[in-house]
Structures are given as C-alpha cells and as structure tokens.
Amino acid sequence: MLQKLIIVAFLVLILYNLGAGLYYMITDKGQTNRTVNALTKRIALSVVLILLVVLGIWTGVIQPHDLGR
Structure with a gap:
C-alpha cells in the first residue's frame, strides 16, 4: 500500500509542476525562467518515478500483474 501512495504522490507533484509551468507561462510572458524551472522539475520527477x-x-517490492496469458 505504501508503494501506491508514493506513486500517487509523485503523480500529484508532477501534475502540480505541469500546472505551475502553464501558470508561469501565461503570467510571466517570457520575462523569467520560472516556466523552464517548473517543467525541468516535472521532467526530473518523471524520471525519478520511472526509475x-x-x-x-x-x-x-512491486509485482506487475499478468494480463491473463
């Protein structure tokens, strides 16, 4: 159960950073690097989650299920 909570927490953080990147892109209009930083964090979190x-x-620890083959 803990593994599922960790995965869901990572997904929530990834979605938050994606939304933050969108917000910064709209509000900053290219004046700051906040959009790039938010999207870089999103990519890093995605890579860490996959790893x-x-x-x-x-x-x-995680056992993938069989698809009935």
Whole structure:
C-alpha cells in the first residue's frame, strides 16, 4: 500500500509542476525562467518515478500483474 501512495504522490507533484509551468507561462510572458524551472522539475520527477518503479520491480517490492496469458 505504501508503494501506491508514493506513486500517487509523485503523480500529484508532477501534475502540480505541469500546472505551475502553464501558470508561469501565461503570467510571466517570457520575462523569467520560472516556466523552464517548473517543467525541468516535472521532467526530473518523471524520471525519478520511472526509475523507482523499475527498481521496485527489479527488487520484487512491486509485482506487475499478468494480463491473463
């Protein structure tokens, strides 16, 4: 259950940074680097989430389900 909460927390942070990037893009009109920083954080969080899922599957903490084959 903890693994699911961590994944959901990462997804919420990713969506927050995506929204922040959109907000900064609209309000700053290219005057600051806040949009780039927010989108860079989003990409970094996405990469970390993917690596954590791969590590969890590799160590056996996360077990992917079979699709009925």
